[in-house]
Amino acid sequence: MERDVIIEVKDLVKKFDHFVANDHLSFKVYGGEIFGFLGANGAGKTTAIRILCGLSKPTSGFIRVAGYDAYSQTEQIKKSIGYMSQKFSLYEDLTVYENIRFYGGIYGLRTEYIRSKSEELLHRLGMTEIRNKLIKDIPTGWRQKLAFSIAVFHNPRIVFLDEPTGGVDPVTRRQFWKLIYETAHSGITVFVTTHYMDEAEYCDKVCIMSEGKIVAMDSPDKLKEGFGVTNMDEVFFKVARNVTY
Amino acid sequence: MDESFIEAAGLTKTFGPITAISDVSFHVGKGELFGFIGPDGTGKTTLFRILTTLLLPDKGSARIGSHDVVKNFREIRKNIGYMAGRFSLYKDLTVEENLKFYATIFDTTIEENYHLIRNIYSHIEPFKKRLAGNLSGGMKQKLALSCALIHKPDTLVLDEPTTGVDAVSRREFWEMLKELKKEGITILVSTPYMDEASLCDRVALMQSGRIMEIDTPAAITSQYPYALFAVRAGNINLLLNDLEVYENRRSVQPFGQTVHFAPANAANEPEGLRKYLESRGHSGIRIEPIHAGIEDCFMMLMTNSEQPKTE
Numbered sequence: 001m002e003r004d005v006i007i008e009v010k011d012l013v014k015k016f017d018h019f020v021a022n023d024h025l026s027f028k029v030y031g032g033e034i035f036g037f038l039g040a041n042g043a044g045k046t047t048a049i050r051i052l053c054g055l056s057k058p059t060s061g062f063i064r065v066a067g068y069d070a071y072s073q074t075e076q077i078k079k080s081i082g083y084m085s086q087k088f089s090l091y092e093d094l095t096v097y098e099n100i101r102f103y104g105g106i107y108g109l110r111t112e113y114i115r116s117k118s119e120e121l122l123h124r125l126g127m128t129e130i131r132n133k134l135i136k137d138i139p140t141g142w143r144q145k146l147a148f149s150i151a152v153f154h155n156p157r158i159v160f161l162d163e164p165t166g167g168v169d170p171v172t173r174r175q176f177w178k179l180i181y182e183t184a185h186s187g188i189t190v191f192v193t194t195h196y197m198d199e200a201e202y203c204d205k206v207c208i209m210s211e212g213k214i215v216a217m218d219s220p221d222k223l224k225e226g227f228g229v230t231n232m233d234e235v236f237f238k239v240a241r242n243v244t245y
Numbered sequence: 246m247d248e249s250f251i252e253a254a255g256l257t258k259t260f261g262p263i264t265a266i267s268d269v270s271f272h273v274g275k276g277e278l279f280g281f282i283g284p285d286g287t288g289k290t291t292l293f294r295i296l297t298t299l300l301l302p303d304k305g306s307a308r309i310g311s312h313d314v315v316k317n318f319r320e321i322r323k324n325i326g327y328m329a330g331r332f333s334l335y336k337d338l339t340v341e342e343n344l345k346f347y348a349t350i351f352d353t354t355i356e357e358n359y360h361l362i363r364n365i366y367s368h369i370e371p372f373k374k375r376l377a378g379n380l381s382g383g384m385k386q387k388l389a390l391s392c393a394l395i396h397k398p399d400t401l402v403l404d405e406p407t408t409g410v411d412a413v414s415r416r417e418f419w420e421m422l423k424e425l426k427k428e429g430i431t432i433l434v435s436t437p438y439m440d441e442a443s444l445c446d447r448v449a450l451m452q453s454g455r456i457m458e459i460d461t462p463a464a465i466t467s468q469y470p471y472a473l474f475a476v477r478a479g480n481i482n483l484l485l486n487d488l489e490v491y492e493n494r495r496s497v498q499p500f501g502q503t504v505h506f507a508p509a510n511a512a513n514e515p516e517g518l519r520k521y522l523e524s525r526g527h528s529g530i531r532i533e534p535i536h537a538g539i540e541d542c543f544m545m546l547m548t549n550s551e552q553p554k555t556e
Binding site: 039040041042043140163166167168169170171172174177178181182184185195196197198199200201202220221231232233236237240 | 283284285286287381382383408409410411412413414416437438439440452481482485498499500501502540543544547548
């Protein structure tokens with residue numbers, strides 16, 4: 001069976017003056033896949049993600065996200081994706097329910113739809129009781145689950161997660177990954193960056209960047225096998241150690 | 246070796262309704278590399294700010310060497326090097342100016358203690374005319390460590406020096422700490438990365454403002470009380486779902502492409518589990534007995550402290 005290609009990137013180049021942040025990147029991400037995007041600080045991950053989200057224009061190359069062109073159809077791209085990062089999550093001075101309503105509104109969902117879908121979401125997350133609590137008064141683990149659920153509330157084709165689990169405790173981190181699995185299982189493609197190498201092993205495919213280039217890309221098992229090592233940490237160390245200053 | 250060069254007893258600090266740390270006690274030997282391991286918001290920074298004399302505790306006491314952190318704060322400040330969690334150097338000064346500034350404050354020169362920072366500073370010395378604000382993450386980290394060392398402190402206090410830093414730079418940083426340890430410097434370091442625990446001489450595992458356990462990493466992992474298995478199968482998502490409803494389960498935690506499984510009763514395991522997974526239609530089942538790692542122990546301690554058994 002031919003799987004849908006959700007993200008297609010061929011020879012993506014992004015330059016800032018003379019600095020080449022992305023140097024001929026090529027990869028495909030398929031529907032329902034968990035795609036791990038790794039690399040040292042400054043390897044060019046954020047630059048590439050901004051292009052894939054329609055926030056920055058590529059210098060050259062062929063890029064399609066959810067079927068839309070990254071040069072001319074950035075607004076359509078933005079409607080087809082969800083985004084969550086460690087830093088940006090929710091409005092602390094709004095309640096749980098207000099945050100859901102707010103984001104639903106931003107994505108142009110109908111009031112009726114937002115109302116029924118938020119009931120369902122609150123129920124699924126076990127947050128019905130705390131729907132009127134301010135975000136700043138609920139624990140980090142809950143906030144994170146809510147932020148993620150809101151990022152996929154408008155049922156996007158792809159959700160981008162930029163270091164979603166930094167600094168949280170190991171139990172919460174795992175509960176979060178369970179949500180990611182469920183989301184991918186439901187058909188939404190997950191594009192995730194992380195510094196935790198064990199999390200790289202949760203991905204179907206891992207792409208490692210160094211100095212603006214892709215230096216390795218495969219399933220975690222194949223990567224470990226190929227480098228003759230037992231964990232992703234070793235793989236990462238072998239391919240990404242040429243850190244530039 | 247001075248077994249209790251640093252000592253804290255019953256440290257407690259609250260901010261309004263929030264208890265940041267509660268009854269924290271420990272001791273650290275001279276020349277020891279001691280790690281505080283725990284997630285964000287667990288009180289590590291508050292503890293370090295008390296030890297570095299930047300905050301007063303509500304209760305309890307602490308000393309570094311013979312100096313009390315409250316009464317003898319001036320002496321302590323002379324003898325410690327502190328690297329705060331956030332990059333706190335002057336972005337508008339160059340690399341070299343920052344280092345010179347810190348040396349001057351402590352009434353010394355770069356030349357006098359260059360031997361201490363050579364291994365670290367040599368990585369960034371080619372860029373000494375660059376503004377600190379324009380450095381990459383890994384370079385900032387090296388400059389901050391150099392500045393913390395330039396007055397030849399006997400103790401280093403490093404607050405999450407590797408947070409947000411990639412796996413390669415993290416490893417390089419720990420190599421540097423190992424070198425510093427050889428100079429006899431006592432090092433306190435905090436981190437949210439469980440895998441870094443094994444690089445410390447001893448660690449304190451922290452959660453919700455309390456220390457759950459203090460020991461060598463090897464002793465902590467060898468004291469894990471349950472049988473533990475690494476389980477694999479074709480589809481990890483379905484495997485997890487099935488393990489979570491398996492009757493004889495104590496804990497089920499995903500670890501990359503395997504799931505760590507501790508049975509409630511070890512007697513008939515892993516044969517019982519294998520039969521169960523086969524009956525649920527899994528293929529490629531592999532079950533291996535394993536030794537617990539720090540993260541297994543951390544989660545076990547967390548779960549046990551969150552759900553106290555009612556007798």
